[in-house]
Amino acid sequence: MKYVDEFRDRAKAEFLVKDIERLVAGIKRDQSRPLQIMEVCGGHTHSIFRYGIEGMLPKSIELVHGPGCPVCVLPMGVIDDCVAIAERPNVIFTTFGDAMRVPGSRKSLLQAKADGCDVRMVYSPMDALALARRNPSREVVFFAIGFETTMPSTALTVLQAERDGVENFSVFCNHITIVPTIKAILDSPDLRLDGFLGPGHVSVVIGNTPYEFIARYYKRPMVIAGFEPLDILQSIWMVLKQIREGRCEIENQYARAAPESGNAVALEAIARVYELREFFEWRGLGSIDHSGVKMRAEYAGFDAERKYAMPNLKIADPKSCQCGEVLKGVIKPWQCKVFGSACTPETPLGALMVSSEGACAAYYQYGGVRRRSDEAAVEAGAA
Numbered sequence: 014m015k016y017v018d019e020f021r022d023r024a025k026a027e028f029l030v031k032d033i034e035r036l037v038a039g040i041k042r043d044q045s046r047p048l049q050i051m052e053v054c055g056g057h058t059h060s061i062f063r064y065g066i067e068g069m070l071p072k073s074i075e076l077v078h079g080p081g082c083p084v085c086v087l088p089m090g091v092i093d094d095c096v097a098i099a100e101r102p103n104v105i106f107t108t109f110g111d112a113m114r115v116p117g118s119r120k121s122l123l124q125a126k127a128d129g130c131d132v133r134m135v136y137s138p139m140d141a142l143a144l145a146r147r148n149p150s151r152e153v154v155f156f157a158i159g160f161e162t163t164m165p166s167t168a169l170t171v172l173q174a175e176r177d178g179v180e181n182f183s184v185f186c187n188h189i190t191i192v193p194t195i196k197a198i199l200d201s202p203d204l205r206l207d208g209f210l211g212p213g214h215v216s217v218v219i220g221n222t223p224y225e226f227i228a229r230y231y232k233r234p235m236v237i238a239g240f241e242p243l244d245i246l247q248s249i250w251m252v253l254k255q256i257r258e259g260r261c262e263i264e265n266q267y268a269r270a271a272p273e274s275g276n277a278v279a280l281e282a283i284a285r286v287y288e289l290r291e292f293f294e295w296r297g298l299g300s301i302d303h304s305g306v307k308m309r310a311e312y313a314g315f316d317a318e319r320k321y322a323m324p325n326l327k328i329a330d331p332k333s334c335q336c337g338e339v340l341k342g343v344i345k346p347w348q349c350k351v352f353g354s355a356c357t358p359e360t361p362l363g364a365l366m367v368s369s370e371g372a373c374a375a376y377y378q379y380g381g382v383r384r385r386s387d388e389a390a391v392e393a394g395a396a
């Protein structure tokens with residue numbers, strides 16, 4: 014197949030791995046720890062485990078899985094707010110499929126549906142708007158999540174609803190922004206990252222320039238990466254090349270899809286419909302300043318937060334849940350006490366086990382359980 018198989022070529026992958034080994038061997042570094050490269054995006058995490066990329070790399074490179082899965086960072090309190098809206102008698106609550114199973118403190122949206130609420134899965138906000146048109150006597154609410162990747166489609170749907178005079182449609186806006194999140198990670202004392210694989214999909218919208226502070230002020234290299242195995246290997250190679258040459262720059266491996274200046278139409282829609290929140294609460298990461306957006310007052314009629322009363326409570330994760338440490342890359346998913354036992358994709362305790370982009374779900378699906386038992390066996394043998 015053209016344009017997919019080319020990015021999964023085994024011979025080229027092996028060639029790149031050899032060059033990565035050569036590059037890393039020539040880097041003067043602290044030998045007591047591996048070089049840590051964080052992939053910010055959940056899509057990269059999924060590809061890394063799907064294609065076994067981590068296992069191909071020399072032991073001197075560690076990939077740290079970042080917080081770029083929007084479903085995984087939804088706090089319990091937000092799910093409780095969704096359930097409270099869905100429980101209203103005249104509401105049709107719409108959401109992307111993977112948000113259905115994220116646990117709230119009382120129940121997930123899937124459990125709310127089983128209890129009789131009208132919760133429906135949609136593939137886009139436009140599907141929710143179509144539902145509102147077909148059901149003029151009902152209130153249709155769309156649960157809007159995601160980084161800048163999905164912000165434009167929600168914004169354009171709101172603008173369409175306004176143009177068409179659809180009054181029974183609103184958005185529960187939980188969109189988040191990538192730049193303050195990366196800054197919070199760089200400021201975290203727990204982490205000593207040496208470089209980043211930048212989020213390809215977000216960069217299609219926002220371009221390269223918003224990341225320049227990472228190179229300029231934090232002196233870390235970043236390479237915006239595509240999602241196929243050769244994209245990821247080449248991006249790791251590019252990060253290592255910068256480290257070897259003592260450079261810190263924002264480079265773009267994914268130029269075939271992510272233009273330097275982003276997408277002007279999408280950015281205009283974002284600026285028109287949203288404004289920054291003072292802070293946003295992240296699962297496991299706590300509150301991060303200016304890391305989320307809300308609807309501007311001009312669009313109050315489409316803002317579910319203004320239309321409906323919600324509990325709006327901060328709910329702590331269960332004690333056994335270590336999602337925050339995994340999200341910050343402090344521990345690996347299989348090091349969580351409940352990974353593969355109390356927390357599985359069928360019975361997720363934390364959100365990282367729900368979405369296919371979640372680090373725990375990816376580890377579980379592509380060999381994480383086996384890896385954990387292998388290491389346990391090695392430890393038992395050593396004892």
Ligand code: SF4
Nearest residue numbers: 336349356363366373
């Ligand atoms: S195994 Fe479950 S509880 Fe533990 S970090 Fe992963 S998602 Fe969270």
